[in-house]
Amino acid sequence: MIRLLTKSNTKQAATLLAMAYPGMQIAGEEAQQAFIERLNLEIETENNLSFYGLFTEQNELVGIYKLHDLQGNVNGKIVRIWGIGTVGVHFFQKKEGIAKRLLQHFHEVARSENVGIVALYPFNTTFYQKMGYGYGPTRYQYKLKPASFPSSGDRKKVIMLSPANEEEIVAVYNKFASLHHGMIERTWHERNLIKKKATYYAGVYEGDELVGALAYALLPVKDSHFLHHEMTIFEWVWTKPSAFMDLCAWIHSQQDQVDRVIVRTHDESLIFQLEDPRNDSNHLIPSVYHEIGTAGIGLMYRISSIESFVQQTNFHSLDRPDHPATISLFVQDTFIPQQNGSYHLSFSQDRWSIEKSSESMEEVDLSIAISDLSSWWMGCVSMEQLVQYGKVNADKLSARQLDRWFKPESKPVCLTSF
Structure with missing residues (x-):
C-alpha cells in the first residue's frame, strides 16, 4: 500500500535513498542521522511538502516520493502546480513496477485535488515521456x-x-x-x-x-x-x-x-x-x-487533468476567437486512461470549456499525445513546429491560429528545484 510517511519511517527512508542515490552521500552513520533529522523536520513542519511511501504487507518500505504543492504562474495566472521529486526504489526491488505505481499514485492524488498540471526533473527523459511528460524549456x-x-x-x-x-x-x-x-x-x-x-x-x-x-x-x-x-x-x-x-x-x-x-x-x-x-x-x-x-533539457510538464487545466487557466491573456468556436481533439494518454479519448474544446462568452465526446480519432480535428499537448499548452513548443516535424496533423485547422489561442507567447521560466 502507499501512504504518507511518518517519523517512524524516516530511518527506512534514509536507508532506501542512500542506496537509490549514492551521490547524496548519506550512507555513513553520521550523514544518515543528519538526513533523518532533516526528514523529520520536513514531515513535522507545516510546508508545501508531503512524503509518500510504498510498503509491503510486512511494512517494509520499498518505494518513496516527495510531493511538492507549489503555486506557479501559467501565462499570468497563479495556479497550483504539483512537483514530484526524490522518487526512490529499494535497491533490491528494481524492475518490479514500483516507480510506475508511485507515479500513478501521484497522478491520482493530483486529480483528486483538481490539480491541472504537474512537473518533475527526470533521471531519464525517455522513461517519463512514456508516462506522458512533455519537454519543458531549454536551460x-x-x-x-x-x-x-x-x-x-x-x-x-x-x-x-x-x-x-x-x-x-x-x-x-x-x-x-x-x-x-x-x-x-x-x-x-x-x-x-x-x-x-x-x-x-x-x-x-x-x-x-x-x-x-x-x-x-x-x-x-x-x-x-x-x-x-x-x-x-x-x-x-x-x-x-x-x-x-x-x-x-x-x-x-x-x-x-x-x-x-x-x-x-x-x-x-x-x-x-x-x-x-x-x-x-x-x-x-x-x-x-x-x-x-x-x-x-530537464524540467518536464504533464497535464494531469485536462478539464482542470482548461478551467483554471482559461488560456488567460491569449488571443480570443471573435466568434463562438469548437475544436474537437483526440488526446492519446495511455498512462492516465481516464484522459485518453476525444474532447470538444469550446469558446463562448469569453471563456473556454471542455468536455469528453464520443468521436473517434479519425473524426476529430486534431490528434495529439498528452506529452506534446503538455509542452504546447505550457509554451515550450508551437503547434506550427509540431506540424512541421510531423508530430501532429492539423490539416483541418490553422496551426498558427491554434498557437494564438492556446500557446503562451513566452517559454516558461523556472528557477525552482524539487
Missing part, C-alpha cells in the same frame, strides 16, 4: 568574462544582503514570478536556504523597495591556484530594468577576483546584452560559430 549555461557584462549601471547601488532581508528577497522573487510565465513562487525549502545563508546575496533598492536580487557563490577554479575564482549565479531576479543594469555593472567590476561568471538561464536573449558571449572552450561549430555555452 543554457554560459561561462562569461566579467568584462562582458555592461558597465553602464551604477555598481555602487548594489549592496550585500543577509538572512535579515529574507522577506524582502521573497517579495522581489514573488513579484518576478508574477511577471514571468512558468515561475513558481518562493518555497519553504528556499526560505530555509536564505536563513542558512547557503549562498551570498547581492541586491539593489529603489527607495525602500528591493527591486533586484542575485544569489551567487565564489568557488575556486579546479586545478588552479587559490587566487583563481569563478562566480556561479544561482538566481537572478529583478522588477526594474535599472536594477538589472546595476547588477551587471557590479559583476563587471569583479574582474580582479573573478575569472569567469557562470550563469544558468532559460533566456537565450541574454547574449544580446553582453559585449562578448563566448565561453572559455575556444570551440568553433562549423562553419564559423563560436561556442557560447551548453544547453540541456
